[in-house]
Amino acid sequence: MTSIIMASESIEFDPVLSKLLTSLNEADNKLSGEQELQFLQTLLQSKEINALVNVHHKVAKLGRDERIAPILSASMQVALEVLELLAPRCHISPLCRELFHLLQKPHLQSLMCAHDAVAQKDFSPHLPELPVEMDEDEETIKIVQLVKSNEPLGATIKTDEDTGKIVIARILVGGAADRSGLIHVGDEVIEVNNVNVEGKTPSEVLAILQNSDGVITFKLVPSDSKYGQRESKVRVKAFFDYNPENDPYIPCKEAGLCFQKGDILHIVSQDDGFWWQARKEVDKTTRAGLIPSRALQERRIIHERTQMAREMSGSESKSSCTSSICMTPPGSPYPSNSSCRGPKTKKIMYDLAENDDFDREMIATYEEVAKLYPRPGIYRPIVLIGAPGVGRNELIKRLIARDPEKYRCPVPYTTRPMKSGEVPGREYLFVSREKMEADIQTSLFIEHGEFKGHLYGTSADSVKTIINAGAVCIMNPHYQAIKALRTPQLKPYIIHVKPPLFDELKMTRYSAKAISSFDETSSRGFTDDEFHEVLRSGERIEFLYGHFFDETIINEDLETAFEQLVETVTRAENESLWAPASWVQ
Ligand SMILES: Nc1ncnc2c1ncn2[C@@H]1O[C@H](COP(=O)(O)OP(=O)(O)OP(=O)(O)O)[C@@H](O)[C@H]1O
Numbered sequence: 106m107t108s109i110i111m112a113s114e115s116i117e118f119d120p121v122l123s124k125l126l127t128s129l130n131e132a133d134n135k136l137s138g139e140q141e142l143q144f145l146q147t148l149l150q151s152k153e154i155n156a157l158v159n160v161h162h163k164v165a166k167l168g169r170d171e172r173i174a175p176i177l178s179a180s181m182q183v184a185l186e187v188l189e190l191l192a193p194r195c196h197i198s199p200l201c202r203e204l205f206h207l208l209q210k211p212h213l214q215s216l217m218c219a220h221d222a223v224a225q226k227d228f229s230p231h232l233p234e235l236p237v238e239m240d241e242d243e244e245t246i247k248i249v250q251l252v253k254s255n256e257p258l259g260a261t262i263k264t265d266e267d268t269g270k271i272v273i274a275r276i277l278v279g280g281a282a283d284r285s286g287l288i289h290v291g292d293e294v295i296e297v298n299n300v301n302v303e304g305k306t307p308s309e310v311l312a313i314l315q316n317s318d319g320v321i322t323f324k325l326v327p328s329d330s331k332y333g334q335r336e337s338k339v340r341v342k343a344f345f346d347y348n349p350e351n352d353p354y355i356p357c358k359e360a361g362l363c364f365q366k367g368d369i370l371h372i373v374s375q376d377d378g379f380w381w382q383a384r385k386e387v388d389k390t391t392r393a394g395l396i397p398s399r400a401l402q403e404r405r406i407i408h409e410r411t412q413m414a415r416e417m418s419g420s421e422s423k424s425s426c427t428s429s430i431c432m433t434p435p436g437s438p439y440p441s442n443s444s445c446r447g448p449k450t451k452k453i454m455y456d457l458a459e460n461d462d463f464d465r466e467m468i469a470t471y472e473e474v475a476k477l478y479p480r481p482g483i484y485r486p487i488v489l490i491g492a493p494g495v496g497r498n499e500l501i502k503r504l505i506a507r508d509p510e511k512y513r514c515p516v517p518y519t520t521r522p523m524k525s526g527e528v529p530g531r532e533y534l535f536v537s538r539e540k541m542e543a544d545i546q547t548s549l550f551i552e553h554g555e556f557k558g559h560l561y562g563t564s565a566d567s568v569k570t571i572i573n574a575g576a577v578c579i580m581n582p583h584y585q586a587i588k589a590l591r592t593p594q595l596k597p598y599i600i601h602v603k604p605p606l607f608d609e610l611k612m613t614r615y616s617a618k619a620i621s622s623f624d625e626t627s628s629r630g631f632t633d634d635e636f637h638e639v640l641r642s643g644e645r646i647e648f649l650y651g652h653f654f655d656e657t658i659i660n661e662d663l664e665t666a667f668e669q670l671v672e673t674v675t676r677a678e679n680e681s682l683w684a685p686a687s688w689v690q
Pocket residue numbers: 433440441443491492493494495496497498499500613614617618619620621622623660661662663664666
């Protein structure tokens with residue numbers, strides 16, 4: 106039957122496949138599983154399998170020919186390095202730009218990956234090891250010798266719950282034990298330096314290790330699980346600070362990795378559901394350390410919040426708190442319309458409440474990130490976030506004055522009547538409430554809000570127009586707009602403009618005769634209360650949204666802050682930078 110099918114389709118079948126099919130037919134009567142047999146026959150007769158086998162043979166044959174040895178087997182890695190180098194140099198010549206574009210093409214990248222797989226001979230099937238027949242009583246024992254140095258071993262031990270024996274709990278990637286390649290998770294420890302550890306606790310075993318000098322000899326029973334540790338490629342941005350010294354639950358404080366909010370971490374292993382292993386991206390050479398997994402950190406945050414809510418529930422019923430937020434109209438590099446008159450006055454631009462902060466609902470732990478390469482001529486929008494009065498408008502005004510063609514702000518829409526002296530399309534685009542409400546419904550606005558009965562908002566189109574014109578779109582929305590703006594379509598680069606400490610804030614603003622942006626009716630300086638208000642909002646913004654910032658600029662000395670802004674904006678235009686992984690696909 107097999108030969109008939111093969112002849113009718115006139116395919117030249119691989120001889121080994123044909124042989125397999127014939128032996129299957131011969132074995133037909135002796136085999137029981139009818140379905141499995143049919144499945145195997147269909148599979149072996151398929152054109153696809155035959156074609157794959159032929160390709161495999163050809164590649165394997167060519168691989169044996171020494172005349173066509175690959176020049177390199179990591180072309181994709183080289184391409185990525187070239188992309189990194191080219192990114193800031195695209196403006197040098199059209200050739201640089203073209204190469205930069207070409208190397209990002211998915212087809213070319215797939216071709217290079219295929220090339221590398223062939224060059225590394227990564228095409229042979231990997232079959233599981235055949236189990237070696239072994240006498241049940243005969244256990245393989247391995248003796249491992251490591252030289253003790255100042256570097257920690259990079260492994261932790263525990264008592265196995267079922268057997269009560271001491272086993273290797275985890276191996277830290279890149280540590281001494283990992284590099285030796287001789288100790289694995291699950292290995293049972295029988296002896297350390299000829300001392301039998303049976304019945305001992307992990308702390309007692311650790312004491313033996315700590316008291317030994319020079320060569321340490323382990324007698325181990327290898328674990329059954331044969332899985333080797335493979336470094337994952339996942340990178341995350343940390344949304345919280347972590348110090349293992351202050352963590353009472355970490356299995357081993359010395360094995361922990363200390364990091365700060367905003368650090369990029371390379372997660373090398375997620376094998377343990379509670380404790381991941383990670384390295385700081387900037388610190389490639391060191392061994393990995395333990396950090397709480399996403400699941401563990403989420404649980405901790407939920408637990409903390411529940412505790413806090415419980416503690417507060419008593420006091421909240423006694424006092425009610427009304428708070429307010431000061432907000433500039435969208436895209437307001439223009440003179441502020443804020444009506445803040447002092448801490449006791451209600452000073453809302455968009456009528457928002459502090460409890461609109463979405464982060465109360467969000468559990469911020471880690472965000473997966475990837476490198477986002479700049480696209481010449483298409484710039485990421487720059488979003489300045491900061492406390493009202495901190496000086497965002499001043500910085501934006503200076504940036505636009507430096508190059509008005511390149512840096513542009515979208516003109517906001519409003520339903521309020523035009524004031525005398527205003528020009529439609531300059532300060533605002535004036536529209537009717539009905540039209541604006543309809544446009545909000547159809548998601549034409551990327552950001553909007555209401556103030557004193559009038560709507561204000563920034564349309565997606567106005568931002569797109571600036572981007573498509575090859576200019577850099579600069580925005581300074583209210584901080585609560587971060588979530589709406591942080592989308593894969595916009596890919597904003599978010600800069601936090603932070604106030605300095607009170608004394609510096611007061612001194613710099615006084616000496617520059619700064620005009621308070623809290624009072625639109627007079628041109629007076631800031632009061633102490635207003636400075637405190639700037640600091641309070643700044644702290645709040647940092648606490649709630651700090652993990653979203655790509656950069657922070659402290660606006661103390663104006664010249665210095667402006668220089669920093671120019672540097673940062675230039676970097677965002679030219680360099681490959683970490684961004685949410687979902688923006689990169
Ligand atoms: N570093 C600085 N040193 C001295 N004065 C400054 C500095 N930064 C800003 N100013 C001044 O402070 C005042 C308020 O700044 P600006 O209007 O830019 O604040 P803003 O954050 O945009 O406020 P708002 O959002 O409320 O409009 C302006 O007079 C500005 O020139």
